[in-house]
Amino acid sequence: MSPASDSYLERAPLELRDWLVQFLPEPLQWLAHHLITVVAVLAVFGTFFAFTTIAERKLLARLQNRLGPNRSGLPWIKGLKLWGLTQPFADAVKTLTKEDIVPATADKWLHFLAPVIVVAFSLMTFAVLPFGRNMIPVELNAALLYFFAAGAATELAIFMAGWSSRNKYSLLAAMRALAQLISYELPLILSVVPIVLVAGTLSTKAIVLTQGYWTSGFLPHWFVFTPWGLAGFLIFIVAALAESNRSPFDLPEAESELIAGHLTEYSGFKYALFFMAEYFGLTALSALGVTLFLGGWQAPCVFLEFIPSYLWFMLKLIGMIVFFIWVRGTLLRLRIDQLTRLAWKFLVPLALLNVGNAAFWVLSAHWAGPLQLVRWAVSFAVIVIPFVIMGRSLTAGFAPRTYRYAS
Amino acid sequence: MLGSGIIKGLAVTAKNFVGSYYDPARMTTVEYPEQPTVLPENYRNFPFLVSENATDPMGTLRCVACQICEKECPPQCIIIEKSKDKKPDANGKMQLYPAVFGIDTSVCMSCQICVEVCPFDAIKMDKVFEIAATDRFLDLYLNREQLAKPNTYYHQIHPEEAAEVDGRLTADRKAAEEKAKATAAAKAAAPVAAPKPADSAVAPKPASPAVKPQDEPRRLVSPKPGEGGSPLGEGGPAKSS
Amino acid sequence: MTPLHLCLLISTGLFCIGLAGALARSNTILVLLGIELMLNAANLNFIAFWRFGPPSPPANGMIFVLFSIAVAAAEAAVGLALIIAVYRHQNNIRLQDATRLKG
Amino acid sequence: MTLPVQYLWLIPALPLLAAGIGALTPRNGRNLAAGSAILAMAVAFVLSCFALNGALQAPATHAVYNFAWFDLGHDALRLGLLLDPLTAFMCVMVTFVGLLIFIFSLDYMKEDPNYSRFFCFMSLFAAAMLGLLVANSLLLLFICWELVGLASYLLIGFWFHKPSAAAAAKKAFITTRIGDLGLLLGMLWLYDSSGSLLFYDGGHGVLEAANLASLTGQTLSCGLAVSTAIGLLIFCGAAGKSGQFPLHVWLPDAMEGPTPVSALIHAATMVAAGVFLVARAYPLMSADTLIATAPVHALTVVAFIGALTALLGALIACGQTDIKRVLAFSTVSQLGYMMLALGVGSWTAAIFHLLTHAFFKALLFLGAGSVIHAAHHEQDIRSLGGLRPRMKITFATFAIGMMALSGVPFLFSGFWSKEAILHAAHEWNVSPLPLYAGLTAVVLTAFYMTRLVAETFFGQARSPAAEHAHENHAVMTGPLVLLAVGAVLLGFLGTPACPWLQARLSGTELHSSMSQLFASGGLLLLSIGLVGAGLVTGWWLYGRKLRQTAEHRDPLAVASPAVMAALASRLGFDELYAATVGRLNSLTAALANGLDRWVIGGLVNFLGQFGVFSGTLSRETAESTLNHGFDQVSASIRGSGQRYSRAQTGEAHGYLRVIAMAFIVLVLLLVLGGSR
């Protein structure tokens, strides 16, 4: 690899780990090695989650010309406000100390298991994400498949939450959430298939490595900078928004209609767990998007490689999250039929087309010279023309709704 | 094309984001306890009782315990008990007064009907909103002492409305005095002419002139000629309607 | 006893649990799920033989399992759709009540 | 231009494609379905002509193209395509006749709401039939065979809202299935004993010398050679499909389908499939003729069955009044002829007759269809009549078909092919009976065809429908004319003077000389005389004194009412089968129920049921005369059958349990028996 991989900053976290491990007796070293990795991931992303919540609140406020939370400071020091940055910790203390209410007729076990499962599985997805050049918790051959498999279990948890609450709102909302998650899992996975096709592997590490080149030193070969990659990225973002129940696809939790959906009967720490899992899911999907489309931990230019890879990754991740927050602050919630129609009549066909587009890209890989231009033009046309045509038919349906009141 | 609207929307919010840092005029919110907000004139919250004098609020309540508001209140949150004795009011006339006047603000829905029906301008809407309490039952039940607020406070919170009310009241007072004189003179003079009762019935009505034509038909329905002079009698048409 | 024996015994157990469920339960959904269990037992065998059996073309066992899973998915989808159709028709899903093909 | 054997699959693939298009077209896409079907058929016809051209250049060889279908343990299961003159001639015939029938249907089915479905089914049928013809593997042939059965089921039951049509479709399907069971068994046996199902495979095919020798070498305990047994089983399938004697009952009922279907399936192609199969497997069937010690030869059975069928069909045809039924029984009879020819060792004559018969029978059926269409679906010949002046083209072509079928000498194709068969039967030295049966059938054929024409076209119209009949559109008469031309000309391909067709089929040198024409002059003259006798009798009975009203009694019925009644009821075959096959069914049901009772209720219940059943059996044996016993027997059988049919509870649990039990028993048997 490039000399940057030898820089001290690049190696620092790993060396720290090795240094810590060496103090332990031989048989425990293997265990400690992995334990430290897990703890590190948990700590980093736990903190990240905490600050995502405050960032979201502040950003949303600013997007709507408000100030956002800015009060909480440190305890015992009056007047020190720290721009409200300690808000998440105050929230944590609040939720932890709240009463845990379980409905009398609820299925106690499932009611308890649901938040546990949802957090456990959303954390499991972090195992295959390459956070840095040498920082990947588990190197799997079928990493992408693993990611989606682990993500699939959250649907189960949502069902369990909805059903065990013995509440009609909860159950209805859970079914709605399931319908949404299942619908959008398809475009999500389909939008990733072109990457697999072009990179020829399911391993996240290898996918990042294939993006690690530059044209004349500053044009990175990230997949998002190809026609099919851009289309895939957009589909991925839409599907990821829906998969993580974020606005404008936050129907499962629509407070105004479903009184927070499957979470109606959850309070206190269990509610916090769901909340956490949701942000973990968002973070994991954003990280996956970064890994697959935005070059992972690769620097955008050659001369910026001195900045350690994990920082680049974090930077891109934060960028993604900020974008998600921005979208949440902008768009309105969709109706359920619009939601499913968007998935099945627009995203899925487009994603399928995009798979074909990527296949064309692979087949025309040897085209050179002016043919390169043709290749780009064809690839763009294959995705843009259907987008325009299907988009027209899709928006044609979004006319103002005519209500007929009960007579 | 699909998506152009989304981009436009994103641009709008991005503008908001940037603008919120250097353009305070954009901000829709204020930092509340530090920066007080100016409430609009017509803002209302829960009712209070108007007393003429701040030094002796209980003694100078305008309320005469007529119990109209108690009967009209839709959620039935007003409790009134009449006094056994009478006290002179601001005009020096002997009136009943509320021995007990309570409002359960946990029930009150701020509809202002009590204000509308009060013939004495004795109950008005307050603007206080920092009324959090620790006891859900006792603290939210306001009694006579808590409700009574001086007329100056009324002027403070609803200046235009209070000025109009005061003007009306003083006009009433003047008219009452003139009428007292007139009746005294009439006792000495010949019996009353035909149009006289109408005049005398209208005169004590404390409504503004604009209200008068509206009141005419009511009078046709329940004509009570010869009545007048007594402020208590004013309750008559209101009750009968 | 080699691991292969153990694996095969486990799959036998799974198969027979599925069979018992399919035979004994009256709820059609559970019967279908019992059959799914039996399919899974077969898949287990594929993997067991792929791992411990005589050498075969690479990935043969896995590919069999993949196809089997795909077919099982199709079966589950159609089966459950049928169950819903039957439910709509006779208002319950007890298998012993669904004895007529006719209207 | 020739079509290499590798591309032979195109011929069946094109109609299949058309069937797919037809299946996918919406209801209003009538022209797309019909157009694609006709186009596919036309292209297939052209390709078939190319194939024939190629095959004729090397008639004695069998061009094959074999490929592996899937792996079975160590060796692969292989399928193949075969191109020889037999295949090529059949393909050309099927595509040409099929094309004309398709065109005819354009107008005939015009009113039908399921127009595109009809063409879809027709294309499917054509595809299956062509696949059957080009197969070089008994397995592929069998697959197509079953597809043909399916397509015919769909087509016969095309007007499934008519209960009779639905029943006829079911009957045709089940009856042919009985024969197919034999074919399946024969196929499995063949695979077991020779290890291959390919016909020709460079010396390893089942129809090639090495395998034939080994098959004839093995003998069963009863003295039959294995090849004989397999041949007979294969003949079972052929008999079912071709409507031979025990299994002929479905064919007349199949006339419930639309008339083009009758023409396509029951005249030209599907019923010919059985004959084709026997002709294809002829080396296998005839392999045992060299074994003098064999108790029976496969071909002998074929010959006798064929002769019997020819006679029976012709007899019954005399008593029918439905125009299509008459033609159907005539088809049965003609197929008997072909089988007879196969049996007496002249498969080329059989194929010759098959080809000519396809033309004139399709012509007759389409002519009948034209009549029916014109007369608003009036099919009873007693109610028709007087159509000759109204429908001139139809009458002319129908008359040509009639004369070809009757074997009017020299000009018409039927004469030459029939003559070839009779000639072959004459030379057969095993028994003269087939020849006599054939000669009798000649008389009867001429007789009933004369009756049909006289009743339908002459005299006066006997119903309003017949009165208002008028000539059909050119779309319908055009195919009739073309077929009529074929029905006349085709005969000259195989006259005894110049047996070009036979020589090409068998791949031998062509010896043509006029002298052969009269080599067996006596027989020729005899058959001409018999044809004349039949025509004259027919005319004497029906043409001399034309029918006046529909209710008028049939002259034959006047002459001998008993005979006529028996013929009209088709000699009671349907009733007989209803009784016997019903018994078979209830026996099977009893067996199944016995198993189930044993599982659930224990042996006691079973014994009780068994008592009832044995009582039934003993009663049945007590009945001395079969005729009288039929009713009671069937009633009691039906009763016990109903009792036993309770095994069919419809409860899935029970079935699953039986499967599991059967598995346990099987494993126990295997383990305890210690086999393999």
Next chain:
Amino acid sequence: MTTALILIAILLLGSAAAAMLRRNLIHSALLLIASWAGVAAFYLWAGAEFVAFAQVLIYVGAISMVVLFAVLLTRQNPVAELPAEPASRMRALTGITVAVCTAAILSAAILSSKFTPAADTAPQTSVKQIGLELMHRHGTALLIVGVILTVALLGATILAATDAKEKPEDRP
């Protein structure tokens, strides 16, 4: 190694057996999902990670959802949950007997057969290899499975769909 297998087996068989015994359908379904997850664990144990993840994705992610939807859509009337009638007890008894017999026979067959000792490590199979195998040797099968899945999807939709009348206000 073997300990892990036995643990997996206990999870697998235990949850499957419990699923078949529970009266509550949702519990049955969830326990079955646990059992399917156990099968996935077995695959992982045997070194077939790709299949394991596919199993989780398809069974735990997709089929389970269909099952749960079906359970909820076919809610039985609580009144219909009668106590076990004699016929169903009989059926359960015979069913279990048959299953036990099958188990006995199969186990006897397994125990009496001899296998050659296997390699210590799992055969090395990369995802790419599986993909190439699928596309080359089993390409036809893959196509057919694709067609089957499509047809099953359409068929299931048609079977389960109700032909609801479109109301004017339901138009988008």
